[in-house]
Amino acid sequence: MIVRIAQYRLTTRLMFGIASTAAVLLAQQALALIAHGRLTFLLLSAALPFVTVLFGAWSGALLLAAGLIYGALWMQPLGSLEVLGENDRVMLLAVFVVGALLILAGKQLAKVAQRAGKAEAANRDAAQRLLELERDARHRFDVALNSAGVPFFIVTPVLRDGHITELRWDYVNDAAARLFNPAAGIVVGSSTLYVRPVGWDADVLLSRLAPLAEHDGRDAFDVRVQAEDGEHWFHVVAASLEGSVVAWFGDVTPRVRAEQALSEADRRKDEFLATLAHELRNPLAPIRQVAEILEQPRLTDDGRKWCVAVLRRQSAAMALLLDDLLDVSRITRGALALRKEVVSLREVVDEAVEIARPILEAKAHELLVKPLARPLHVEADRLRLAQVLGNLLTNAAKYTPPGGHIEVATTAEDAEIVLSVSDNGIGIEPDKLSAIFSMFSQVNPDHHREGGLGIGLALSKSLIEMHGGRLTASSGGKDRGSCFSVHLPVDIRVVAAPAPARDAPAIVSALVKRCILVVDDNVDAADALTALLELEGHEVRTVYSGEEAIDVLNHYVPEVVLLDLGLPGMSGIDVARRIRTMPATKDVTMIAITGWGQPHDRARTAEAGFDFHFTKPVDVVQLNEAIDSAGTAA
Structure with missing residues (x-):
């Protein structure tokens, strides 16, 4: 305790010295009253080292002198500094010798206390510096990991019966903490069985990270998470660290979705190429056969006319396929321009019906057209609108069994104009509705025999969007029919100008020979x-x-x-x-x-x-x- 007190500041030591001196003096006075001063020197002997350590050798010598004088005054003759008794003089001499030795001992003890104080102060300063270094290193660690913006965590295994049964979060940076549910409370110190990033599987964490806690190594793996906004993917890179596991992980959902989209696009491309080969072979086969027929010497005029009709039909079919492909290419490159004019929607519907009439009649469908009660004119590309509506009618005819019912309706609402084509055909399954407008997508892959490249709906959707509208589809499910609707903005509605008078058709003269x-x-x-x-x-x-x-x-x-x-x-x-x-x-x-x-x-x-x-x-x-x-x- 004396060594500890010696390290205090001067004011503190002074307070201890005054208090201890007062205690000694009071004790001396009490003993003097009881034993006439003969026992007071024992207190002096006890206090001398303490006072010497606190205030130095001079203070101890002063206390010893004061004690000897005080003791002499209480000896015979009482109240006189002259001590007559031999025993009393021997006692004062003994107290002087012992006190001097105690002062010397206190002086040495003060040196020891000073050295111990310096050592303890040095240790305390070193400990403080180490603590500051640790805090600085931790701060740098936090700043580095948080500024990276990449989620990072450290987990420590929890052992039961010598086996890792769970992992405990020891550290998570800010980026990782944001992935936890705020209602989870404190993350650090919690078990991964109960607290973990939203949607993560505790078994996956334990099975992939526990081996790294037992044996040094590295591991990289993907974690699939089902979130509220859909499926997400995280790539985790983990490594062992002195019995714990450190791990970085990042959201790779865009990359995974892009890979899936590329895979899906590649699959659709293969399907498209197969379909394109099929669709081109269809007209090529009769063209080749007709070429053989035309070489036959017994071919009649009626047979020749039939051959010409077949060639025209099949070449026209091939031209339509190529036109669709070119239109898609132009739209993709932004090179397709609309030729807008004032057009009657009734005339657009009539032209679309004419486009689809051959297949409608071939499959004996019943067609019901429900026009508006009053004429409706819009400013649009007449050819493209008829092309879209004709495509929808053709699809309805293709995917409706023979003798089906197809209906075309036109409605004008406050916000939009709607042209709809509905049928009672094979329908569309709910999970396929979102994909039918994708490029090279077939309404029903089981009906490739119906023909088509799978670009008609994608082309139609783009053409309607160029008009500022949208194309939608609905269906009650398989074998419950479907309905496709063209939604045009109401602001394209116009008042039609009077139709100009038409001249009589001119008579075409015979061609001039060149x-x-x-x-x-x-x-x-x-x-x-x-x-x-x-x-x-x-x-x-x-x-x-x-x-x-x-x-x-x-x-x-x-x-x-x-x-x-x-x-x-x-x-x-x-x-x-x-x-x-x-x-x-x-x-x-x-x-x-x-x-x-x-x-x-x-x-x-x-x-x-x-x-x-x-x-x-x-x-x-x-x-x-x-x-x-x-x-x-x-």
């Missing part, structure tokens, strides 16, 4: 076009390369040149430029016939000097009109 050069590296295509033009009465020369075309033009000057662009060697563009530089042919009518029909392709042909640009297969009526126009340019 000198024509056909250039195409596809021999069958070139020969077929040549045969068609010759049947029209034109004089036709045919070559199969650009170089041959230039050679022929040196001695033959046609009025019209039908030129394919994708020629081997010298391209059609190069041939056209050469034709425009030759004096004899610089004014001929040049018509591009090609499979390339994008706007930039038409710009290239215009720049090269072409007068017309037709995509294959060429419409014969339009081609004849272009050829006939060559006479007006001459």
